[in-house]
Amino acid sequence: MSDAKxxxxxxxxxxxxxxxRGGGFAPKAHxxxxxxxxxxxxxxxxxxxxxxxxxxxxLPKPTDVLATLGGLWxxxxxxxxxxxxxxxxxxxxxxxxxAGIATGVLIGLFSYIRAGMVPLVAAIFPIxxxxxxxxxxxxxxxxxxxxxxxxAFGTFTPTVVATYGAVDNVDRSLIRMGQSFGLSWLSIxxxxxxxxxxxxxxxxxxISLAIAIILLVAAEMxxxxxxxxxxxxxxxxxxxxERLFAGVVILSLLGVIVSACIGLIERRLLGWRT
Amino acid sequence: xxxxxxxxxxxxxxxxxxxxxxxxxxxxxxxxxxxPSGCGKSTLLRLIGGxxxxxxxxxxxxxxxxxxxxxxxxxxxxxxxLLPWRTVKGNVSLVLEDHGIRGGRAKEIIDDVLARTxxxxxANALPKQLSGGMKQRVAIARALAVKPAVMLMDEPLSxxxxxxxxxxxxxxxxxxSRQPFTAVYVTHNLSEAVRLGHTIxxxxxxPGQIREIVTIDTPIQDRRAGDPVCQKKHDLLWGLMREEAxxxxxxxxxx
Numbered sequence: 001m002s003d004a005k006x007x008x009x010x011x012x013x014x015x016x017x018x019x020x021r022g023g024g025f026a027p028k029a030h031x032x033x034x035x036x037x038x039x040x041x042x043x044x045x046x047x048x049x050x051x052x053x054x055x056x057x058x059l060p061k062p063t064d065v066l067a068t069l070g071g072l073w074x075x076x077x078x079x080x081x082x083x084x085x086x087x088x089x090x091x092x093x094x095x096x097x098x099a100g101i102a103t104g105v106l107i108g109l110f111s112y113i114r115a116g117m118v119p120l121v122a123a124i125f126p127i128x129x130x131x132x133x134x135x136x137x138x139x140x141x142x143x144x145x146x147x148x149x150x151x152a153f154g155t156f157t158p159t160v161v162a163t164y165g166a167v168d169n170v171d172r173s174l175i176r177m178g179q180s181f182g183l184s185w186l187s188i189x190x191x192x193x194x195x196x197x198x199x200x201x202x203x204x205x206x207i208s209l210a211i212a213i214i215l216l217v218a219a220e221m222x223x224x225x226x227x228x229x230x231x232x233x234x235x236x237x238x239x240x241x242e243r244l245f246a247g248v249v250i251l252s253l254l255g256v257i258v259s260a261c262i263g264l265i266e267r268r269l270l271g272w273r274t
Numbered sequence: 275x276x277x278x279x280x281x282x283x284x285x286x287x288x289x290x291x292x293x294x295x296x297x298x299x300x301x302x303x304x305x306x307x308x309x310p311s312g313c314g315k316s317t318l319l320r321l322i323g324g325x326x327x328x329x330x331x332x333x334x335x336x337x338x339x340x341x342x343x344x345x346x347x348x349x350x351x352x353x354x355x356l357l358p359w360r361t362v363k364g365n366v367s368l369v370l371e372d373h374g375i376r377g378g379r380a381k382e383i384i385d386d387v388l389a390r391t392x393x394x395x396x397a398n399a400l401p402k403q404l405s406g407g408m409k410q411r412v413a414i415a416r417a418l419a420v421k422p423a424v425m426l427m428d429e430p431l432s433x434x435x436x437x438x439x440x441x442x443x444x445x446x447x448x449x450x451s452r453q454p455f456t457a458v459y460v461t462h463n464l465s466e467a468v469r470l471g472h473t474i475x476x477x478x479x480x481p482g483q484i485r486e487i488v489t490i491d492t493p494i495q496d497r498r499a500g501d502p503v504c505q506k507k508h509d510l511l512w513g514l515m516r517e518e519a520x521x522x523x524x525x526x527x528x529x
Contacts, residue, residue: 177355181369182345195359272359274402
């Protein structure tokens with residue numbers, strides 16, 4: 001009661017308004033806050049570099065980075081660097097994610113496959129895939145093959161783990177319902193298990209695709225003529241901070257675009273969620 | 275098509291849940307299974323519907339299923355079990371698709387069952403937009419769509435508030451009087467049992483055994499709340515169950 005006394009407003013003699021204590025813990029969408037954080041940070045760096053309390057060796061001027069990006073765009077080099085990177089990302093991630101989803105669903109459905117595969121996946125998950133790049137070069141060749149393999153392998157394991165977790169989480173009572181109406185095994189998998197696992201699979205893909213972008217750069221750093229990774233590596237070797245940051249900005253944008261695409265798919269496919 | 279239970283016993287691990295249950299479910303009647311919580315009534319229903327296999331005894335189907343019945347033994351679940359990503363229409367169509375019924379024929383059946391459950395205006399709604407009572411009506415419409423010979427209802431009204439429950443009970447009575455169906459109706463609510471049951475089977479607490487079989491002769495469409503005959507049966511049932519329910523409540527759950 002002492003709490004209510006401390007916080008409540010006295011309305012009239014002997015009675016007081018009950019103190020509100022139910023606020024918070026309910027995330028709301030505030031889109032503009034994210035933009036504002038970016039703007040403030042960039043403005044701060046711009047101010048610092050112009051005023052001189054950030055040395056040009058520490059951070060490049062944001063306007064210079066923008067000019068570098070503009071130059072890349074005008075000279076057509078942007079596309080030349082981006083095209084092979086995007087191809088590697090799309091091919092590698094598509095192979096890795098589809099193999100991962102297929103394996104995850106099989107693990108979720110069959111006990112023997114689960115018993116055999118789960119320890120195997122647990123064993124390969126923590127291996128830094130970049131460490132295996134020399135091996136991939138021997139197996140798949142020095143050019144595109146090894147890069148596809150690296151990205152595919154890196155997206156595969158997190159996708160498997162997310163997918164079989166999602167299949168495990170499908171409401172058993174819905175499966176029971178399907179059986180009670182005499183639905184075939186295939187129908188139950190297609191119409192109940194897969195849609196039910198979709199939320200988990202998609203949130204797993206968010207993580208897998210971010211990992212795919214990281215591995216893309218790693219693969220390109222170890223031997224590619226064109227590509228964002230090669231571009232960043234070259235800029236770093238020359239200590240050309242403007243170009244290095246231009247490359248980093250492109251990667252960040254790539255990440256944001258991928259995440260937005262998954263958000264879009266989620267809104268379209270998962271509108272049924274409460 | 276009648277159903278006969280032939281001395282059924284069942285264990286879960288070391289726990290004996292059902293002991294020597296023999297019962298006849300005549301067609302065209304609603305048989306209510308009542309008993310204290312944990313007495314195995316839902317297990318018995320799953321055994322009848324073939325979702326579980328009895329350890330001892332048999333569930334027999336007497337005579338062929340009526341012609342045109344797509345799924346003779348059809349469940350209505352307590353938690354509705356609707357696919358949240360399908361509309362009302364889609365949820366009904368789900369159970370027809372596997373029988374190769376699509377397009378015009380499916381539409382005919384769907385329109386008919388939605389009309390019978392007063393859902394025609396909500397055909398394109400998603401389950402998340404519906405109230406509990408509406409969801410259960412969708413589940414009943416879905417069950418009707420496969421023309422069941424026996425409806426197996428597992429506490430279908432237990433997740434609903436008492437007003438909705440009364441309304442839905444009236445709907446069930448109307449559905450039955452228009453076209454009598456066979457049903458096994460599991461409930462722990464005695465007023466539901468005396469309202470809907472032709473026969474009420476009282477199970478004892480675990481291990482579930484048949485304690486008493488009570489029949490009510492008043493036609494179900496004539497039963498009213500506060501009806502003296504129904505009230506007497508209700509009191510009789512409660513007298514039978516009272517001590518059992520208390521003892522069951524104080525039991526440790528070790529399943």
